[in-house]
Amino acid sequence: MVYFKIVDAWQEAVNSRTVYKFKLELIENAQSFTAVVKQEIKIEHNRLIPPQVKLTVWQRDKGRCVVCGSTDDLHFDHIIPFSKGGSSLVSENIQLLCARHNIAKRDKIE
Numbered sequence: 001m002v003y004f005k006i007v008d009a010w011q012e013a014v015n016s017r018t019v020y021k022f023k024l025e026l027i028e029n030a031q032s033f034t035a036v037v038k039q040e041i042k043i044e045h046n047r048l049i050p051p052q053v054k055l056t057v058w059q060r061d062k063g064r065c066v067v068c069g070s071t072d073d074l075h076f077d078h079i080i081p082f083s084k085g086g087s088s089l090v091s092e093n094i095q096l097l098c099a100r101h102n103i104a105k106r107d108k109i110e
């Protein structure tokens with residue numbers, strides 16, 4: 001089995017667009033991969049979304065807003081808000097939204 005560990009994730013502004021970038025590290029030993037993931041999840045007891053969840057969501061949603069398909073100004077959005085008990089640690093609770101739909105949703109909920 002071959003695994004990749006996400007060692008870093010960041011946003012870059014490219015031609016006035018926000019682009020998410022991930023740095024991956026190849027891991028050949030599955031046991032060490034499991035250990036790394038457990039360690040990172042332990043640290044993340046807050047609303048920050050761990051890089052490996054962001055990557056899963058990004059790939060699942062194909063780098064597009066789930067509402068309109070826009071690839072501009074995307075944000076990771078909690079489907080169930082963190083303030084209402086939604087988890088940052090599971091990709092099922094995170095989706096990609098463009099700024100327009102992210103703000104529209106925020107107005108509706110809060």
Ligand SMILES: [Zn+2]
Nearest residue numbers: 065068098101
């Ligand atoms: Zn949208």
